[in-house]
Amino acid sequence: MRAYPASDPIDFDATEPLLIDMESLPSGLRDRDIHLSEGAERRPLVLLTQDTQTAEGLDVLIVSQDSDLEMLKARLTSLVRRQARTAEFRIRMETAASFGVADVQPVSERRPEVLYLGDGGAGFFALRSALKAHDIPVTAALTLRTAADYLKSGRFSAVLADLTPAGGDAANYIDWGRAEASLTGTPLFVLAQPGADLSEAHLAALMVSTDLVEQSGDAEALAGRISRAISHHAASAPVLPAQLQATPSVDPDTGLFHREFIKAHLDRQIALSSERGEPLCVLTIKLDDAHTGRLPDLAQLTRTCVRDTDCIAHFGNGTIIISTPHTPYRGAVRLAERLMIKLTRNSDFDGLTLSWRVVEKRSYHTAGTLLAEGLSGPYTREYAA
Numbered sequence: 001m002r003a004y005p006a007s008d009p010i011d012f013d014a015t016e017p018l019l020i021d022m023e024s025l026p027s028g029l030r031d032r033d034i035h036l037s038e039g040a041e042r043r044p045l046v047l048l049t050q051d052t053q054t055a056e057g058l059d060v061l062i063v064s065q066d067s068d069l070e071m072l073k074a075r076l077t078s079l080v081r082r083q084a085r086t087a088e089f090r091i092r093m094e095t096a097a098s099f100g101v102a103d104v105q106p107v108s109e110r111r112p113e114v115l116y117l118g119d120g121g122a123g124f125f126a127l128r129s130a131l132k133a134h135d136i137p138v139t140a141a142l143t144l145r146t147a148a149d150y151l152k153s154g155r156f157s158a159v160l161a162d163l164t165p166a167g168g169d170a171a172n173y174i175d176w177g178r179a180e181a182s183l184t185g186t187p188l189f190v191l192a193q194p195g196a197d198l199s200e201a202h203l204a205a206l207m208v209s210t211d212l213v214e215q216s217g218d219a220e221a222l223a224g225r226i227s228r229a230i231s232h233h234a235a236s237a238p239v240l241p242a243q244l245q246a247t248p249s250v251d252p253d254t255g256l257f258h259r260e261f262i263k264a265h266l267d268r269q270i271a272l273s274s275e276r277g278e279p280l281c282v283l284t285i286k287l288d289d290a291h292t293g294r295l296p297d298l299a300q301l302t303r304t305c306v307r308d309t310d311c312i313a314h315f316g317n318g319t320i321i322i323s324t325p326h327t328p329y330r331g332a333v334r335l336a337e338r339l340m341i342k343l344t345r346n347s348d349f350d351g352l353t354l355s356w357r358v359v360e361k362r363s364y365h366t367a368g369t370l371l372a373e374g375l376s377g378p379y380t381r382e383y384a385a
Helices: 027-033 066-098 122-133 144-151 176-182 200-207 219-235 259-276 289-303 329-344 367-376
Strands: 018-021 045-048 061-063 113-117 138-141 156-162 188-192 211-214 280-287 311-316 319-325 353-360 380-383
Touching: 061 066, 066 200, 066 211, 066 259, 113 122, 113 144, 122 138, 122 219, 138 144, 144 156, 156 219, 188 200, 188 219, 211 219, 259 280, 259 311, 259 319, 259 367, 280 289, 280 329, 280 367, 289 311, 289 319, 289 329, 289 353, 319 329, 319 367, 329 353, 353 367
Parallel strands: 018 045, 045 061, 113 138, 113 156, 156 188, 188 211
Antiparallel strands: 280 319, 280 353, 311 319, 353 380
16 A cells, blocks of 8 residues: 545545544644544545544544554455445445335344354353353354354354454464355454464455454453444345345345346446446356246355345346446456356256356446346356256
8 A cells, every 4th residue: 555645625535545643633624624424434544543432433443553554454455345335235225215115124133143263262251151141142163164064054144253362363274265255255253463463364364354353351342342343234234135025126036136126226336336446247147048947946046155245136038147346357256156166066956057257347337238248248158067
């Protein structure tokens, strides 16, 4: 990252992270231009200050000591990912509202179950008890493979990876390059020790994390921070097709969004992608004519492979469209390959023939041209064995 002085007045519509030194900031500039509650929603904000209460309740990063700088890039990545997720939720609600759908309530009001990734230690049992007091049950997993098996049950709403030495330092024995696929879109919260030396494994874990929770204070204070982080994430969950069943937004045959919904929503996604300078891809999956009768089963399986920020729709004639915000071409290809691998391992789909293609948004694309390019091929052909 290269630092450069901000313009005056500060442009909160820009996409670059903004670092604000609260101690040296002239009071007049602070009073006139710094509106944290508004700016934090538009561009990533980093505050250099020892007053950790300055941004209480806001989605900004606090740098209070030199050692915080080592984790700043990974923390910024998590912050940008959170903000992109919240923005996708907002525009998806706008799209649903344009089809006459009223405010959507969460699928469940129950508190989430958390999967703890680490070998535990003396502090784990105290933390588990403190989280239980917040009505958050915790189950421990020692490896990424065990965690992936647990996640198949659908019970867990979040994974907490303990990267502190007291928790066994999960970063050092997990291949974090495989974590995105193994965790199947489940939010990953990382427990890190402030001021600790970071290894390459630590940085890799932080780069794929949803949020960072710093270990400080007693178990009760830590449990409170974890509970707030998980609750904030759940509160900003994008609306999913399952929440809109029997509404004008959803195709009744597949339970996915329908053609008109994805066309309208892609317009909003393209505008947001251009505004924030973030990548956006469209994945097109086509069933051969001989297998279109199996589309509902394929739709059900596909829903288990995508993230909640991915918008999945039935476009008609055995074609599934998945728009993937904040995802470059390679990321969307990995999503497609993950789906194909899951199909090959499911005997219920023996003999199924699929074709797929990924197109990344360019500056000249509209929703119509991006969809048309995805539908026109050429396709990568895959056979479910």
